[in-house]
Amino acid sequence: MTVAYDPNNIFAKILRGEIPCEKVFEDEAVIAFMDVMPRADGHVLVLPKVTARGLLDIPPEALSALILRVQKIARAVKKGMGAEGITLHQFNEPAGGQSVFHIHFHVIPRWEGVALRPHSGAMAERAALKAHADKIRAALAEAQV
Structure with missing residues (x-):
């Protein structure tokens, strides 16, 4: 059974500008913004505009355009956050762990010996999200990653 795309999902609303986000990157193909419930400092979501x-x-x-931007954002997240590595998550359908039904990648900076925070539903403070976004935006601008 195929399930139709729901144009009222939260990411569709963000794409339409109905819900604010802490944006780190946008072009004709994608938008990337800070996850409001980050599993690590600097956790970014990248989603296509389709x-x-x-x-x-x-x-x-x-998909080709999306993954190229995911790589670009991952480089900036790693550099901007001073991370030692990157974890990518991409979930599909409820059985696969997907909870927002608009394709997206999680770009999560990682440090040796630091576990991911649980997905608790707790929202980060806006000031912290902005500070992390500023570091990532600076890495994007500086290195043209």
Whole structure:
């Protein structure tokens, strides 16, 4: 059974400007912004502007554009946050852990010996999100990553 894309999901609302976000990058293909419930400091979400529920229904050309931007953002997150590594998460359908049904990648900076925080539903403070976003935006501008 195929489930239709819901244009009222939270990411669709962010894309339409109906809900604010702490944006780190935007172009014609994607938007990247700070996760408000970060598993680590500097946790960024990258999503395409096309309406696709997940990996299995996104058009190949949009997926290609998306993953190129994911790499760009991952480089900036790693540099800007002074991380030692990056973890990518991409979930599909409820059984796969997806909770917002607009395809997106989680770009999570990692440090040796530092565990990810649990996905508790607790929202980060806006000032902290902005401070992390500033570091990532600076890395994007500085290195043209």
